[in-house]
Amino acid sequence: MSKQCGGPGAGAGAGARDPTALEKCMQGIIEVFHKYADSDKDCQYLSNKEFKEMLKNELPSFIAAQKDPNVVDNLIRSLDDNNDNKVDFKEFLNLIAGLSFSCERMYAQKKMKK
Amino acid sequence: MSKQCGGPGAGAGAGARDPTALEKCMQGIIEVFHKYADSDKDCQYLSNKEFKEMLKNELPSFIAAQKDPNVVDNLIRSLDDNNDNKVDFKEFLNLIAGLSFSCERMYAQKKMKK
Secondary structure, three states: OOHHHOOOOOOOOOOOOOOOHHHHHHHHHHHHHHHHHOOOOOOOEEOHHHHHHHHHHHOHHHHHOOOOOOHHHHHHHHHOOOOOOOEEHHHHHHHHHHHHHHHHHHHHHHHHHO | OOHHHOOOOOOOOOOOOOOOHHHHHHHHHHHHHHHHHOOOOOOOEEOHHHHHHHHHHHOHHHHHOOOOOOHHHHHHHHHOOOOOOOEEHHHHHHHHHHHHHHHHHHHHHHHHHO
């Protein structure tokens, strides 16, 4: 991973340091994307098949909570900004940001009730 | 954390399951935001002081790589979409997405050189 992301050898000055909690999260998101995107030769994109596999394995609660049987196809369509019928990393980040935003709202409301 | 985010008890059906790698990343981003935002009474926002503390502790390599001495103030201004002089979670996510995107570009280029 690149130094700016806090990858190995990221420490400014002498000696490497461990990535911070936030750097680990960013690295983790990149690694999850490539875990699925790299399963075919086209490593910069999630094909429909790779995207569905990622959702099933990485976001099972999100999928289980959906009522719409076509949620996956609709999700791919809504994420696919450039209509190339596949999901690139930027479009993947939009999904992660959207989910994190709604989770944070619930997290904040739960904290206020305490 | 809420069930949709794969928090404790997130498993659909009988018994809880551990969060997936991606769910841990999303939870981690929410927890880092609140680690700093909650240091004052206004838990939904990072004040300038809280934002600078977060950058210093969580993104030291990013800060060390910047040439502009005013990078932090400029960063707050560029993130502060609604001009309320503080950073909410959505604006924080924009920073994380921007950094993750540039890190993924470097990650992908490094992989292609191998």
